[in-house]
Amino acid sequence: MQDIARKVGVSPMTVSRALRDGTSVNTQTREAIRQAVEELGYVFDSTAANLRQQRTGFVAVTIPSINNANFADTVRGLSDGLKVHGLQPLLGYTDYDIDQEEALVEQLLRRRPEAIVVTGGQHTPRCRRLLESAGIPVVEIWDLPGQPVGHVVGFSNAAAAGMLIDHLVSTGRTRIAFIGGEAGRDSRGADRRAGFIAAMQRHGLDATRLIAAGVPPVSMLEGAAATRALLQQAPDTDAVLCVSDLVAFGALTECQRLGIAVPDQMAIAGFGNYEVAEICVPPLTTVNPFPEQIGRQTAATLLSLLGLSADNLPQNSKISPELLVRASTLS
Amino acid sequence: MQDIARKVGVSPMTVSRALRDGTSVNTQTREAIRQAVEELGYVFDSTAANLRQQRTGFVAVTIPSINNANFADTVRGLSDGLKVHGLQPLLGYTDYDIDQEEALVEQLLRRRPEAIVVTGGQHTPRCRRLLESAGIPVVEIWDLPGQPVGHVVGFSNAAAAGMLIDHLVSTGRTRIAFIGGEAGRDSRGADRRAGFIAAMQRHGLDATRLIAAGVPPVSMLEGAAATRALLQQAPDTDAVLCVSDLVAFGALTECQRLGIAVPDQMAIAGFGNYEVAEICVPPLTTVNPFPEQIGRQTAATLLSLLGLSADNLPQNSKISPELLVRASTLS
DNA sequence: GTGAAAGCGCTAACAA
C-alpha cells in the first residue's frame, strides 16, 4: 500500500480506504489508486487485514470425505450461501475418524475461523472442549446429536432407515438384511444400522442379517462383495437395505451378475439419493436427505448467528428426509 | 501468549518458543507452559504468525467442481502429500467457468498462499497475469497447456480420447458418435471432443456425430437424454464415446431401457475410470487418468519447488493415461 | 476527504 501511496501521492491510509467500498475518498484519487494498483500488480494482503480486524472471513468445515457426492452437495450449498457475504469455507476431511477430526478441528481453529461446521455429532472429549471454548458459532450437521455442542442442521439417520424398513415390510418383505460399514467409525452409518435393527424388532422380524462391508467409506465394489457374502450366509434373504446408494448399486450389479431378479427375487434399497440410484435399471428406492439444503440452511443459520443477515432463523433446523420409492423394491 | 507467560512467570518469547518444536526451552518450563495452555484453553493464532513469518502454509487449489470424483481424488492425493509438511490446501471451485476462475484466483491470492494449483490451462488474460506475477509456484494440472504459466502435471485429453477411438475402430466400429458438454466451458471436455474428431479423421471416418448434452458438468441423466437424441438423429450409430464415465453410464442405462444390446448393437466408452464404470453390467471401457497420482505428483512438485523436499523432481510431469478395455466395447 | 499514531498477536534478530 505504501508503494501505491507514494506513486499516487497520498498516504497509505487513503489507499486503504480507496480499496474498500463504502468509504469516502475523492473520486479522482480513488481512480488514480485503482490504476496504480493495476500497474504495480498489487494484490491486497488479507492476512494483515485479518489480524488487524480480528476477522478472517473463514468458516471452518469438516466433512468425513471429500469424495462423497452427498457431502460435496452440502459443501456446495454452504459455500454458495456464504460467498455472497464474503465468507469462505476452509475445508478439511476426517476420513470418518474422530481422532483425525480432533486434530483437524484444532488445526482449523488456529486459522481463526468465524464459525465452524462439523459433520456429525460424535467427537472426542478434547474435540468437544475445543469446539465449546472456541467462542464462535458451532453447527453440527447431518445428524441429530443427543447433546449438541451448539446448533444443529440435520436429521435422524435411524428414523430415515426406519422409513425404508417400514416400506419394505409394507410390500411384504420379511427376510431383510442390512449392509453397512464396520461399526465404530461412520456414526451416521451406525445410526442407520441401529435404525434398521429397531425397525425390524418393531415389526417382530429377525434383525440379525447384518453384513459388514469393510471400513467406511464403503463403496460400490464392497457393496457387491458384501452381497455375495450375504447370499452365501442367508440365501433366502428377500430384501436388503444398504447404508448408501453406492453400496446398493453394488448390490444391484452383483444380483445382475448372479442372475437374481431385482426386485422380484430381491428388493434393494439405498440411502442418499445419489444420481446413480435415479438412473440405474431398475432405479433404486432410497431416502433423500437433501444434502444441498443442509448446506444452504447451515449457511443461513451462520449468517444469522454472525449478524450478517436480518432473518432470525430457528437455529436448530431439522431436515425431513424424503422416502423415494422406486422400482428396485416394487415387485 | 502474554496470559500464559504471566501465569508461568516467563516472557511471551519463551512461550512462543515452547510452543514450537526444535527450540531450546527448559524442559520443566516447557511442561509448565504446556499445562498453562491446556488450563487456559489457549489456541495458537496462526494468522498472526503468518503475518510475521510471511508464510501461511496455504496452497491454493482451484478445481472445476467439488462434486466430481476425479477431482476429489486429485485433491485427496494433493492434500495427503502436503499434510506431512504442514501445508494445507485452500480449495475453491470454478464451476467450469474461466471468469469465475479469475475471481477465485484473485480471492485466493489475497490469502497469500505459498503456491497455487489450477485445474486446466485455459485462463482469462487477467487471470494469467495474476498467476504469473504472484511470485509463487504455479502448477497447472489435468491438462497439457500449450503455453504453461508455470509447471504442469497433466496429460493430453485429446490423445486419451484418440486412444479410445483407435480401440473402437480396431474392434470394427465405424459409425461412432461423441457425447459431451456444450463447447466453450469445459476445456478438457473440449479437448476430448477435438481428439475424437482428429482420430476419426485420421481413420477416414465421419466425425460429425457430435451430441451436446448440456452445460458442464454433464452427468448421468444428461448422458441418457443425449443418447436418446443421438439414436433419433443417427439410429445407425454403432459406438459412442462419452466425455466421462458418468455420461457413459447414463448412455448404458438408456440403451438398457430402449432394449439396445451393449456391446452387441452399441459399444459405449467413457473417460475417467469412475467406480461406476468398473462395476456396472457390462463394465465400461474407459481411460484411467490416475487422478490421485496427479494430486500426489503435484504435491511432490510443490514440495520440491518450495525447498521442503530434497528430491529434485522433473518439474513437468506428464501423466500417461491407461486404456482400460472392458466388456462394453467388446462384442 | 485526508493523515498520523498505534496496535492486532505473533517471531526474527540480537543481546545477555
Place this chain on the structure above:
DNA sequence: TTGTTAGCGCTTTCAC
C-alpha cells in the same frame, strides 16, 4: 536458555 526490541501489512481511532 531466556529476554528485549522491532515489525510483518493492514485498519481503528482520532485529529484536522
